[in-house]
Amino acid sequence: MLGSAASRRRRFCAPFIIDRTGAHGKSAPRVSANAGSAHRIHIGAIVLQWLAVESLAATPQFAAQLPALAAELAEIVGADAIVARASELAVYECDGWTIAKRAPDLLVLPRTTAHVSAVLAALERRGVAFVPRGAGTGLSGGCLPLNAPVMVCTSRMNHVVAYDLANRRIEVESGVVNINVTNAVKAADYFYAPDPSSQAACTIGGNIAENSGGPHTLKYGVTTNHVLGVELVLAGGEVVELGGPADERLGYDLLGAVVGAEGTCGIVTRATLRLLREPQAHRTLLGIFADVERATAAVTAIIAAGIIPAAIEMMDQLIIRAVEAAFKVGFPADAGAVLIVEIDGLEAGLGERARRIARIATDAGAVEVKLARDEAERALLWKARKRAFGAVGRLAPNYATQDGVVPRTRLPDILRVITMLSRHYNLAIGNVFHAGDGNIHPIVLYDERDPDQVRRAIEVGREILKACVEMGGSLTGEHGIGVEKQQEMPLLFAPEDLIVMSELRRVFDPAGHANPNKVIPQPGGCVEVAAPRRQAPL
C-alpha cells in the first residue's frame, strides 16, 4: 500500500497552490503541492482544493517502485504501449477542462480486454489507483489523475466488433470514436443517436462514463438510453458482463449505475449499443430573434404545442458573431438570438409540422424563420452549432464552458441571471445551448495569464450553477461532475444522498482505486459533505 489512508487524507488537506514558475505566454498554470516559494497563487475557491493532492510519484515509496511497475505493465501490454517520459505524459495532463492540469506518472495503452484486466490486477497487487481515459474531450476534469498515478487510455481499443442490423445493435470496443459508430452503419440507413459536439473525437467509453448527450437527445435520449450492455473490468481485473442483448434487465440495473459513473466503477472495455433507423427526412429551421427572451418563448411555445423536435438549439449574440466570423453561415450580425430547430420523421408530415413551427416562432416574435433548403445548408447550420465552442476561441485567449440545467420554462430567468453575473464579474459570457432540454452552456471568456480573471471565471461558473439549482435545475446536464463540480454537489444533494451514492460506488470498487476523488466530495477530507440539511428539489 502506498501510505496509510490517514496519510493520504492529510495530503488532501495541503493548501492549494498554483505554480506559475514554469508558465510562459499562454501556457497554463501548473498545479503542485510543492511549488516552492516563487510566485504562489492561492486560488481562494475551494473548487480546486482536490488538486492539492500530492503526486504519488513525489512520495519516495512510489517513486521507488515506479520503474518496476512500468516494467511489469510493459510485460503485459508491450513496451510500445507504455508512456513514462514526462515530455510525452504532458499531453495527458488535462481534458477539455483546462483550469487545472497534472500529468499521470505512467500511461498505459492496452489493446484488449485481457490487457486491461491484467493491468488492473497488477495495479491492485501494488495498491495503485488508476484513472481511465478515452479521448480526453471531457469537460469536467473527469480524467485528471488525482491520487491515481496510472492512466489507462482506451484509444487503441478502437474496433467495431460486430453489428446486427436485424436487432439494431452494434458491439464496439470502448475506444471507438462516437462518429465511427454511425459511420459503420450509415450506408444501411441506421445511426447511433447520442451526438455530443465532440463526436468526431470522443470515444464511446468516455460517453458511457459521462452519460453524454448532444443536440439530438431532446427526442432520442442520452447515452444511458442507448447502451444495452457493457463489458466492465473492475479494479483488481475481474471482467463482468452487465446488461445483454435483451432490452430488459435481469436483476438490478447495474448497467444503469455504471453509465454516468465517470469511470469510478471500473473500465468499460466493450459496449453493445442500440442503433436507430435513419428517419426518412429532416427539416431544419433557423429562427432569428431580436433577443433571447423571445427565442426562449418560442421554445416553450413549440413544446407546449405538443411538438417534440429532434433538436432545439439556441445561440446568443456573442456566439452568433463568433460563429459568423468563423463559418459565414449568414446569421444577421445584429440578431440577438438564433434558434436551430430540427424535426425528423416521415417525409409526408414534415412540411406541415415545419410550417406550424414557423408560425409559432413568428407569433413568439421571430424576425425571420428560414428553412434549410438542402442538405448542404442543413450541414452548415449544424457545423456552426457544433463548432461554436471553437469559434469562441477567436474572442479570448481562454474560455470555460459551463454546463447547467434548468426547467425549460426557467430559461429566460437563468439567462437574465447570467447577463447580470457577466456584468458583475466583468467577464464576457456567451450562450450556446440545448434549449429544448433546458441545458445551458454559458461560455465564460477569460485570460488565464491574469490570475484575477481565472478566479472570477471560476466564481462566476459557481454562481451560475447555484442559480440553476435554485431554479429547480441541476449542476450538469451532460458534462459530469468530475473535479470541477464536486464542491457544488451539496447544493443539490443532502448528506444522506451522497453517502448512499458512495455506497453504490463501493459496490463496484470497494478499495476506491477506480478514478478516485471524483464526483463525490470525500468525507474525511477537507471538503465535508455535511452541508446544512435541506430537502433537495426533486
Added chain:
Amino acid sequence: MSDVQVDKLENEIRKLLGAEGVRQPRGREAMAARIIAEPRDSDEIAALVRQCEAGPTTLAPLGAARTLGEIRRAPAMLGVSLARMDRIVAYEPEDLTVIAEAGMTLGALNQRLAEHGQRLPLDPCNPGATTLGALIGASQAGPLRLSEGTPRDLLIGVRFVGHEGRTVHGGGRVVKNVAGYDLMKVMTGSFGTLGIITEAAFKLRPIPEGYTLGLAPFARAAEGFDTALKLHDALPLVHVEVLSPALAARFGHPGAFLLLAAIAGNAVELEDQRGYFSGLAGASFSDGAGAVETYERLRDLELAPTAGLASTSMMTAQLATAPAELARCVEDTGAQFRAHAACGIAQIFIGGELDSATARETLARWRIAAHAAHGHLRLLAAAPGLRPHLDFFDEPPAGALKLMRRLKAAFDPAGVFNPGCFVGGI
C-alpha cells in the same frame, strides 16, 4: 410468524401511525403481507423502517398488491401501502415533467396529464391498479415501450426511504441531468429490495394528434413476427404486437395469430403510413375513439385468469431476447403468448389445472427456449400452490450476481426489505 407475533406487530404499528395507519390485508394482499401499514408521509415510513430493522421484521412496498401478491411464496410480515401518499407534488405542463407521490396510480396520473394533452407513456396492464411505486419497482411497461421506452427511460428523479429510515434522493426534475450516481436506474426493477420509493419525477410526452390501429391475422406465428419486424423497419410505429390464437379470439380473430400495429401523427402522416399497411392481406383499420378502445383492451389483456389463493391453475412468464430471436423463442416454448414483437419481449402463459411436476417441466422448457435465444425469463405470476416449486428469476451471470449481492448488502444491511424473492434469492 405466529398470530401472536402478528398481533404484536399490529400493535406496534398502531402506536407509530395511529389506528388509521394499520389494517388487515384484503383479498390478494394476503399473499403479499400479513399486516398492512398505511403511512401518510415519508417520516412515517422512516419510523416503520427503523421499527422493522430493530425487529427484525421484513417489510415490502405493497403497490396495489398486484406484483408481490403474484410472486411471493410467503407473505412479508409488513406490507407498506402508499394509498395515502397519492398526490401530484409538482406539475408544470410547459416543462413536460411531473413529480408525484409513489402511491398515486398511473391511471390517475394520466387522467390529470391528459387535461394538458400530455401523458406518461408507460402502459402496463391495468394502469388504474398500478401505483407509480410498483411501476418503477417492477419496471413495468406495455405496448408503447417500442416508441416511448420503459420506466428507466422516463424516470428522471426518485426519492426513497432506505436503511435506518434515511430519505434518499437521486436525479431531479429536469430532463437532462448527470449530477451524481444514477439512483433511478438502481431503484427501477429492484422489487422493493432496496427501500420504499416515495416520490418519483418523470419526463412526459405529448399525446399524439392522431392514432391509427391496424389489425392483420396470420396463419402462422412466424409470418406475424416477420411482418411486425418489416413494418418496424419501414415506419416509426407506436407499437407492434403479435397475439397467439387464444388472445386473438378476444379481438374477433379466433384461430389466427393477430398483428396489431399502430401509427401516430398528424392527418397527413397517418394517411401516408396507411398505404404501407394496406398491402397486408385481411388488414383492417380503426381511428379515433374506436382505435383507442381497442388499444386499451390490448393493453389490459388479462393473460390468464387470476387465480384464487388456493389455486394451482396458471403460470405466466416474460421472455426477453434480441428482437429477431423472439419468434423462434416463443414458438419453442409452445405457449400462448402476447408479444411486444419488435422489442424482443413476450408474455407467455399456460392456463388450466397444473400439478407441480408439470409446472416445473413447463417452466424448464420455457427457460431452455429463452436461453437458446440468448435471452432470459422471469415468472410474472404463478398460482400460489405452485410457487414453492418454481424459481421466479433466472440467475444472472456470476460476476454480475456478486455485485448485486453487494448492492443489496450495502443498501439493506439489516436484510429487511422484501427479502428472498428477487434474483439469486436476494
